[in-house]
Amino acid sequence: MAWLRAATGVVLFTFLVTHFLNHALGLHSLAAQEAGRAWFLLLWRNPLGTLLLYGSLVIHWILALRSLYRRRHFRLPRWEALQLLFGLAMPPLLVPHLVGTRLAWTLFGTSDTYARVVSVFWMFDPAAGVRQIALVAIAWTHGCMGLHFWLRLRPWYPRAARTFLVAAVLLPVLAVLGFTEAGKETARRAREPGWLDVMVRGPDTRSPADRELQERVRERLLAAVGGSLALVLLAGAARRLRARRGGVVRIAYPEGRRAVVPVGFTVLEASRRAGIPHASVCGGRGRCSTCRVRVGEGAELLPPASAAEIRVLTRVGAAPGVRLACQLRPTGDLSVVPLLPAGVDPAAALGSAAPGAGREQEIVVLFADLRGFTRIAERRLPYDVVFLLNQYFAAVGGAIKRSGGVANQFAGDGVMALFGVDSGPEDGARRALAAAREIVLSVRALSATLAEELRAPLRIGIGVHVGPAVVGRMGFEETEYLTAVGDTVHVASRLEQLTKDYAGELVVSEEVARRAGLDVSALPRHEVTVRNRREPLAIRVVADAGALALPARRGGEPER
Ligand code: FES
Numbered sequence: 302m303a304w305l306r307a308a309t310g311v312v313l314f315t316f317l318v319t320h321f322l323n324h325a326l327g328l329h330s331l332a333a334q335e336a337g338r339a340w341f342l343l344l345w346r347n348p349l350g351t352l353l354l355y356g357s358l359v360i361h362w363i364l365a366l367r368s369l370y371r372r373r374h375f376r377l378p379r380w381e382a383l384q385l386l387f388g389l390a391m392p393p394l395l396v397p398h399l400v401g402t403r404l405a406w407t408l409f410g411t412s413d414t415y416a417r418v419v420s421v422f423w424m425f426d427p428a429a430g431v432r433q434i435a436l437v438a439i440a441w442t443h444g445c446m447g448l449h450f451w452l453r454l455r456p457w458y459p460r461a462a463r464t465f466l467v468a469a470v471l472l473p474v475l476a477v478l479g480f481t482e483a484g485k486e487t488a489r490r491a492r493e494p495g496w497l498d499v500m501v502r503g504p505d506t507r508s509p510a511d512r513e514l515q516e517r518v519r520e521r522l523l524a525a526v527g528g529s530l531a532l533v534l535l536a537g538a539a540r541r542l543r544a545r546r547g548g549v550v551r552i553a554y555p556e557g558r559r560a561v562v563p564v565g566f567t568v569l570e571a572s573r574r575a576g577i578p579h580a581s582v583c584g585g586r587g588r589c590s591t592c593r594v595r596v597g598e599g600a601e602l603l604p605p606a607s608a609a610e611i612r613v614l615t616r617v618g619a620a621p622g623v624r625l626a627c628q629l630r631p632t633g634d635l636s637v638v639p640l641l642p643a644g645v646d647p648a649a650a651l652g653s654a655a656p657g658a659g660r661e662q663e664i665v666v667l668f669a670d671l672r673g674f675t676r677i678a679e680r681r682l683p684y685d686v687v688f689l690l691n692q693y694f695a696a697v698g699g700a701i702k703r704s705g706g707v708a709n710q711f712a713g714d715g716v717m718a719l720f721g722v723d724s725g726p727e728d729g730a731r732r733a734l735a736a737a738r739e740i741v742l743s744v745r746a747l748s749a750t751l752a753e754e755l756r757a758p759l760r761i762g763i764g765v766h767v768g769p770a771v772v773g774r775m776g777f778e779e780t781e782y783l784t785a786v787g788d789t790v791h792v793a794s795r796l797e798q799l800t801k802d803y804a805g806e807l808v809v810s811e812e813v814a815r816r817a818g819l820d821v822s823a824l825p826r827h828e829v830t831v832r833n834r835r836e837p838l839a840i841r842v843v844a845d846a847g848a849l850a851l852p853a854r855r856g857g858e859p860e861r
Pocket residue numbers: 580581582583584585586587588589590591592593625626627628
C-alpha cells in the first residue's frame with residue numbers, strides 16, 4: 302500500500318504545485334491568472350485529470366483512515382504526529398472550497414474564475430479567505446513532509462534537498478502574494494461601474510434552490526468526512542481493546558530495558574510505546590531498514606518475514622537472524638538488539654551509506670597470537686623486541702594480504718584480520734583458511750631465519766570464525782581503519798585461545814569449514830560454549846596448519 306500512498310500523494314502534490322503557480326500569476330495581473338487558469342483547467346478538468354485527481358484524493362483519505370485504524374498507539378515522533386494531524390485537518394477545510402468551485406461548476410455551471418473567487422474571499426467573505434490560506438499552508442506542509450520522508454532514502458536526495466527547500470518555501474509565498482495582489486486588483490476594479498455584475502455576480506448562475514442544494518451537499522460531505530474519521534477512531538480503539546485480551550509479549554533490549562505490549566504490536570511500536578529510542582528513518586513503512594534488529598532468544602517463535610521485508614533485508618545484506626522491527630509482530634517473548642543508533646542519518650538507509658560507514662554483514666574473522674611471547678621478550682633489549690615483533694608482523698601481515706584479507710589490528714603480539722568483507726562469507730572462509738596456512742608457514746620460515754637468536758622456534762595459535770558483525774571504519778582521524786565489532790569477533794578470539802587447550806595451531810568453527818568446503822573428517826571435533834549463544838559451538842582442531850589440505854576454488858582451480 303506504500304506505493305499507492307506515494308503515487309496518490311504525488312498526484313495531489315502536482316495538483317498543488319500547478320494551482321500555486323497559477324495563483325502566483327496574480328503578481329502580474331488578474332488577467333494573467335485567468336490565462337494561466339485556462340491551462341490549469343485543461344490539465345485537471347478533462348475526464349482523465351478529474352479521475353486522477355479525485356481518485357487520488359479519495360484513495361489517499363481511505364489509506365489515511367486505514368493506517369489510523371491499524372495504529373496500535375499514538376506515541377509518534379513529532380514529525381509523524383504533525384504530518385498525521387495536518388492530513389486529518391485538511392478535509393474539513395477543503396470541502397467548502399471544493400463544493401464552492403468544482404462542484405458548483407459541475408452541478409450548476411457556476412464559473413469559478415479568479416475574478417469571482419478572489420472577490421468573494423477578498424471582499425465578501427474574508428473569513429473564508431483566511432481559511433483558504435490555512436488550507437494552503439496545511440496542505441503544502443503535509444505534502445512537503447510526505448515527499449521529504451519518501452525521497453530522503455534516495456542517494457541523490459541530499460544533493461537536491463537545498464533546491465527543494467527553496468522551492469518549498471518560495472512557491473506558497475508566491476501563491477499567497479499572487480492571491481493578495483489579485484485581491485487588491487479586484488477591490489480596485491469593483492469600483493468600476495458594472496464590473497462586479499459582469500465578473501462576479503454574472504457568472505453565478507445558481508438559483509436559490511441550487512444554493513440550498515449546494516449547502517446540503519457541503520454539509521453531507523463534511524458529515525461524511527467527520528463520520529468516517531470518528532468511526533475509524535472508534536473501531537481502532539475497539540481493536541486495541543481486543544488485542545489487549547489476546548495476551549502480551551515481553552521484548553528484552555540491551556542494557557536490561559524491556560517492553561511489554563499486547564500481541565500484534567510490531568517491535569518498533571513496542572520500542573516507541575516503552576520510550577526506547579529506535580531508529581526508523583521511513584517512519585515504520587518498511588522501506589529504510591534502519592529499524593533492523595538482531596533477534597536473540599525467541600527467534601524460533603517468530604512469524605516468517607514477508608516478501609517485502611525479505612527484499613529490504615536482502616538489499617542491505619542483512620545477516621540471518623536480522624529482522625525489520627517495524628514489520629516484525631512477535632507472538633512470543635523475545636530479545637532483540639537494535640543494530641543502528643536511534644539518531645541514524647537517512648544515508649544509512651538501504652545501504653546507501655558511504656563505503657565503510659558501517660553496516661551489518663556476515664564476515665570471517667581471524668585471530669592470530671604468538672605463543673609464549675612474554676618469555677621470548679624476557680631479557681631482550683627493547684630494540685630487539687621491537688625488531689622481532691616487526692619481523693613477525695611483516696610475516697603475518699604479508700600472509701593475510703596475499704590471501705586477500707584485511708589485517709586491521711596489531712595489538713601486542715596479536716593480529717586480527719577480516720575476510721570476505723566484499724566477496725562474501727564463503728569466499729572469506731576459503732581465504733581465511735589459506736591465510737592461516739600461509740601465516741604458519743611464514744612464521745616457521747621466520748623462525749628458521751632467526752634460529753640463532755631464538756631459544757625455541759616461534760609458535761602461533763590461530764582462531765577463525767564466521768558470523769554477523771558490524772563492519773565499518775572506526776577510530777579517530779588518521780587512526781581510523783576498517784574493523785568489525787560483535788560476537789563473531791569475540792568468538793574468533795576465543796577460538797584462538799582454545800589452541801592452547803587443544804594443542805593445535807588452528808581452531809576453526811565447523812561453520813567456517815563448511816563454508817570453505819573443507820574436508821574435516823580427519824580433524825578432531827569438540828563442542829565449546831561461547832557467550833551469547835545457547836547452543837554449544839562445534840569446532841575443529843588442526844594440529845599442523847601448515848599441512849592443511851585446502852579445498853579447490855570454485856571452478857576446480859586448486860587453492861594456492
Ligand atoms: S522504520 Fe524503515 S524499515 Fe522499519
